[in-house]
Amino acid sequence: MSLVVFESQIYLTFIWESASETRLVTFDYSSPVSVIYVAMSAQELFVAAARKCLSVGRKSLSVPQSLDLAAQVSAVDLGLKPALLYDSNGACAEQVQRYLSYLQSLQLVSKSLITLDLNGNSLIVNPVTVTANLKQVLCSNGVAVIDVCHSLEKPAVSNPLREELKSMIQDFLLHLGEFQRLEEAEKALYVGEKSEEWNLCTVFGLLLGYPVTYWFDxxxxxxxxxxxTPLTVTTASATWPSDTAGHRCCLYSFSIPAALHKETQSNLESWKLCLQERFQQQQVLQDLTIxxxxxxxxSVCL
Incomplete structure (x- = not known):
């Protein structure tokens, strides 16, 4: 049982769980007459949250879009992926933050997740997982950086991390740490002028937890x-939630030039092993397929 205040409204919320579903009963104490909301499953709550918070104009997300987003957010919350890039529609960072806050108020995801606005691109981030991943990149070069500059005849692996890439990661971690210390998780984290110097394609590859990331000047x-250029596309998918018929969703999708298979194989195998180990430690999603x-x-747009 919890008392929730959301947008100046007061709710008393009971969450009831069984082997097959999660039900929510809510009393609205902001109304002259206390209203009991119809009990909803976890899937229905996620869909309702998306439709409530992420509409653009008169158009809401479809049920499949809402379920895909719910599965992605759940994966981020579980640490199966460090972040998700919101691209379901044109909803702004404030709307994405409102959606996340709404899910948190219903105890559907943890309070630790935050919204990141990176040059107008919205991401939902697990700070613990992102920080651990980026520190590992700095220490071990665990991510293969592929140079795809237009001046090259073909893509090539850049073995040492470029100094600017290291600087970018350090700047981001500093910014993220300061934001967390301010305890402003109910607001979106805006990465300002510094990010205008960054290659967003490279940043997204790092934040989304890919074993490779593209770089160009x-x-x-x-x-x-x-x-x-022949590209090998790796896709990881799973079923959510695990306790019903479920919804099949894509957790990861990234490409690697096929000609660079041998040079990036160790990065890819390490990524697979880490994902499989983390997947076995949770029970929300099932049937992982890579x-x-x-x-x-x-042409390829990055």
């Missing part, structure tokens, strides 16, 4: 050398 050109396919595209 964005001050010279945003084009790359991946045109007509698959690969090869694609060749006339």
């Amino acid at each position: 964005h001050e010279k050109s945003f084009e790359n050398c991946l045109s007509m 698959s690969q396919s090869t694609v060749t595209l006339p």
